Amino acid sequence: MLSNSKQGLIDQQPLHYTDNGQGDVIVLLHGLFADKHIWQAQVQYLSEHYRCIAIDLWGHGDNKTIPAKTRNLIDVATHITQLLADLEIAQYHIVGHGCGAAIAAEMVLQQPSKVKSLVMLNAFIGFEPEVNCVKYQQWLDVMNQTKTITKELANTISTLMFAKGQQDINLVNQLSQQLSNIDSQQIPVLSRFAHMAIYKRDTMELVEQLTLPTLVIIGVENQLRTVLESYLMSDDIDGASLHHLADAGHLAMVEQPEQINTLLHHFYQQQ
Numbered sequence: 001m002l003s004n005s006k007q008g009l010i011d012q013q014p015l016h017y018t019d020n021g022q023g024d025v026i027v028l029l030h031g032l033f034a035d036k037h038i039w040q041a042q043v044q045y046l047s048e049h050y051r052c053i054a055i056d057l058w059g060h061g062d063n064k065t066i067p068a069k070t071r072n073l074i075d076v077a078t079h080i081t082q083l084l085a086d087l088e089i090a091q092y093h094i095v096g097h098g099c100g101a102a103i104a105a106e107m108v109l110q111q112p113s114k115v116k117s118l119v120m121l122n123a124f125i126g127f128e129p130e131v132n133c134v135k136y137q138q139w140l141d142v143m144n145q146t147k148t149i150t151k152e153l154a155n156t157i158s159t160l161m162f163a164k165g166q167q168d169i170n171l172v173n174q175l176s177q178q179l180s181n182i183d184s185q186q187i188p189v190l191s192r193f194a195h196m197a198i199y200k201r202d203t204m205e206l207v208e209q210l211t212l213p214t215l216v217i218i219g220v221e222n223q224l225r226t227v228l229e230s231y232l233m234s235d236d237i238d239g240a241s242l243h244h245l246a247d248a249g250h251l252a253m254v255e256q257p258e259q260i261n262t263l264l265h266h267f268y269q270q271q
């Protein structure tokens with residue numbers, strides 16, 4: 001697990017994060033149903049040359065609460081920007097995975113001068129396709145009714161997180177167990193955040209404002225996001241580059257850590 005676990009305070013609620021290394025700051029934002037520890041391999045590698053801040057999103061990891069007035073990912077972006085301001089960090093790079101990339105995009109839109117570069121891993125910042133919304137809403141209904149992530153649902157989610165047809169069963173089982181172990185008091189917070197992530201706004205309409213160096217990475221065997229979505233983002237964001245990652249699914253940072261580390265290293269060397 002990552003060391004140097006800390007917490008900030010946003011609207012009287014603790015926001016947990018890890019802080020490792022020194023140098024230019026890289027902020028790492030995980031996606032739905034993950035937590036800050038998903039970046040362990042990247043933090044261990046990058047913290048030799050950078051200061052890496054991996055944040056638990058509300059309802060995930062050590063965050064058992066959420067500020068009462070939180071309505072959407074725009075508010076969450078404001079919370080993370082506030083945390084970084086409290087840490088007196090003037091500028092930073094962001095790596096966003098899944099809905100973490102949508103939050104990262106909102107941070108760029110709010111304060112473009114603070115974000116030096118953006119990496120979006122297995123993400124889409126447009127509207128969630130209706131077929132996905134229906135599926136994810138069924139998951140939330142089960143969570144809200146049972147006040148848990150049932151073993152069946154945990155297995156369903158975990159299986160979809162990894163590369164189609166070539167999964168490491170140990171990784172799948174490990175994630176499934178983590179999801180099953182989430183405390184019943186945390187489930188309503190996780191569900192509330194997930195609703196915001198699923199029904200997020202379409203920031204593809206605002207991509208002309210994303211004028212910073214951008215890298216889009218997509219796992220070719222991703223079962224939750226499509227190569228087409230990543231192509232659309234990289235095509236619409238001026239100067240963005242797109243990389244297809246073979247043999248990788250949604251949690252590519254766990255499945256292919258060396259490849260992700262190499263991509264990030266080369267990207268930051270170019271900045």
